[in-house]
Amino acid sequence: AAGVIQSPRHLIKEKRETATLKCYPIPRHDTVYWYQQGPGQDPQFLISFYEKMQSDKGSIPDRFSAQQFSDYHSELNMSSLELGDSALYFCASSLQGANYEQYFGPGTRLTVT
Amino acid sequence: GNSVTQMEGPVTLSEEAFLTINCTYTATGYPSLFWYVQYPGEGLQLLLKATKADDKGSNKGFEATYRKETTSFHLEKGSVQVSDSAVYFCALRIIQGAQKLVFGQGTRLTINP
Numbered sequence: 160a161a162g163v164i165q166s167p168r169h170l171i172k173e174k175r176e177t178a179t180l181k182c183y184p185i186p187r188h189d190t191v192y193w194y195q196q197g198p199g200q201d202p203q204f205l206i207s208f209y210e211k212m213q214s215d216k217g218s219i220p221d222r223f224s225a226q227q228f229s230d231y232h233s234e235l236n237m238s239s240l241e242l243g244d245s246a247l248y249f250c251a252s253s254l255q256g257a258n259y260e261q262y263f264g265p266g267t268r269l270t271v272t
Numbered sequence: 273g274n275s276v277t278q279m280e281g282p283v284t285l286s287e288e289a290f291l292t293i294n295c296t297y298t299a300t301g302y303p304s305l306f307w308y309v310q311y312p313g314e315g316l317q318l319l320l321k322a323t324k325a326d327d328k329g330s331n332k333g334f335e336a337t338y339r340k341e342t343t344s345f346h347l348e349k350g351s352v353q354v355s356d357s358a359v360y361f362c363a364l365r366i367i368q369g370a371q372k373l374v375f376g377q378g379t380r381l382t383i384n385p
Contacts, residue, residue: 249315251373
């Protein structure tokens with residue numbers, strides 16, 4: 160079965176650079192979520208989209224922005240990168256509604272040097 | 273607010289031992305409860321879930337019962353295997369409103385042969 164695809168899997172950037180992470184949800188899933196997992200920490204919700212509109216916002220820095228496109232894929236744009244942005248970034252997708260599970264991608268490991 | 277508290281790890285057991293990982297929650301609404309597992313270098317996989325009080329989720333020999341009176345969702349397995357070594361996350365999602373997951377801090381489990 161098709162899963163959530165994230166690219167790239169690994170990314171190394173320097174401080175103050177920008178990064179773009181991409182997420183391709185499971186076909187027919189209309190909702191995308193982004194989570195950030197710091198080293199040894201639990202995943203923290205960043206932002207979510209439903210039908211290309213932002214549906215919820217968590218602890219996402221102002222330096223980050225995200226959007227969902229007409230084909231439902233999503234991109235997380237990160238600017239002025241800081242060392243503390245080094246983390247594993249997960250994308251999850253689901254159908255909209257309380258009874259539908261979120262399926263997670265393998266994550267993008269971002270290292271800021 | 274909404275939060276999840278897990279027993280602190282790491283937890284180290286011998287193969288075939290009995291496993292319990294405690295999880296308690298605080299929620300402003302009525303939550304669904306989940307256990308996710310993260311194997312080394314991989315993304316989050318849904319292990320089991322329960323959507324209402326007294327429901328028991330089960331999968332791969334793992335079980336957890338939604339206890340509203342004690343606001344708990346403890347994970348148990350009768351006989352662990354080396355392949356169960358991973359990080360386990362308890363999580364909740366409020367049924368009403370946004371669908372984001374709120375995770376506990378994770379418990380690292382190591383099973384020795």
